[in-house]
Amino acid sequence: MVSKKILKNKIKQAFPFLTPAYRFLKYGVRIMRWVPTYDEDDLITNHLCDFLEDDRFIKSLATTEKEGHLQLGYVVRWRLYTACWAADHAKNLDGDFVECGVAYGATSRMIMEYIGFKNISKKFYLLDTYEGLDERYLSQDERLRLVEYKKTGSYPYTSAMYPFVKKAFGSFPNVTIVKGAVPETLGQVKSEKIAYLHIDMNCTVPEIAAAEYFWPKMVKGAVMLLDDYGFAREQHDAFDKFAKERSIGILSLPTGQGLMIKP
Numbered sequence: 001m002v003s004k005k006i007l008k009n010k011i012k013q014a015f016p017f018l019t020p021a022y023r024f025l026k027y028g029v030r031i032m033r034w035v036p037t038y039d040e041d042d043l044i045t046n047h048l049c050d051f052l053e054d055d056r057f058i059k060s061l062a063t064t065e066k067e068g069h070l071q072l073g074y075v076v077r078w079r080l081y082t083a084c085w086a087a088d089h090a091k092n093l094d095g096d097f098v099e100c101g102v103a104y105g106a107t108s109r110m111i112m113e114y115i116g117f118k119n120i121s122k123k124f125y126l127l128d129t130y131e132g133l134d135e136r137y138l139s140q141d142e143r144l145r146l147v148e149y150k151k152t153g154s155y156p157y158t159s160a161m162y163p164f165v166k167k168a169f170g171s172f173p174n175v176t177i178v179k180g181a182v183p184e185t186l187g188q189v190k191s192e193k194i195a196y197l198h199i200d201m202n203c204t205v206p207e208i209a210a211a212e213y214f215w216p217k218m219v220k221g222a223v224m225l226l227d228d229y230g231f232a233r234e235q236h237d238a239f240d241k242f243a244k245e246r247s248i249g250i251l252s253l254p255t256g257q258g259l260m261i262k263p
């Protein structure tokens with residue numbers, strides 16, 4: 001007696017052209033019947049996502065939006081929520097916060113509000129060129145992507161970011177804005193203990209340089225959140241190598257983020 005699974009595989013092998021139609025029927029019907037709880041940022045699911053109803057999350061997002069940090073015209077709430085979770089965890093550890101790749105400060109402002117960063121005795125370092133990618137560090141693929149971005153006008157990271165961020169975070173006594181290219185600016189982070197590191201520069205060389213620089217300074221339990229992990233093969237594989245060399249794993253999240261905890 002041939003099992004259903006084996007039979008299915010045999011049919012698939014014999015009639016490969018039927019696979020897309022089968023998928024369409026299977027998932028198309030399911031999707032039509034679905035009432036998604038989340039459909040944003042290339043992520044669609046009907047899993048429970050109570051954070052969307054959470055007061056603290058809603059208020060933090062409202063503040064971030066009201067202050068003009070959400071400049072990209074779309075929201076990535078699950079990614080923001082992951083960062084909030086990571087910050088909430090890290091606030092109880094000894095050590096400061098760092099973000100490499102800040103842009104208009106959406107994620108940073110969000111987590112500051114979420115954990116009440118103003119009243120926490122920690123520093124938050126915000127590193128960015130505040131002028132977009134530094135072309136010296138681009139790989140061939142990243143260079144091609146940049147050409148594409150320029151052609152379609154879809155790279156919104158311009159010199160308008162710096163005055164915005166300076167003004168927006170000016171009232172935070174414990175925030176330090178570091179302008180310039182990573183890795184050159186890493187030494188300006190005057191902290192020997194790091195509890196939270198968010199890396200989001202869309203470029204492998206500075207991202208790995210930041211991870212290598214901060215890893216020895218990260219305290220036990222510190223979080224390293226990678227925004228680009230599931231979005232670009234090159235960054236993904238470079239971080240897998242980084243993690244393997246340190247005998248740890250990266251939690252690959254359905255949002256596209258990667259998460260590492262310092263053992």
Ligand SMILES: C[S@@+](CC[C@H](N)C(=O)[O-])C[C@H]1O[C@@H](n2cnc3c(N)ncnc32)[C@H](O)[C@@H]1O
Pocket residue numbers: 100101102103104105106107108127128129130131132133134137157161180181182183200201202203206
């Ligand atoms: C995707 S955006 C960051 C988004 C941000 N994390 C947020 O929450 O909205 C990427 C940023 O990385 C910055 N960047 C790219 N290469 C850099 C480098 N080598 N050094 C510092 N910043 C860099 C760009 O200027 C841009 O602002």
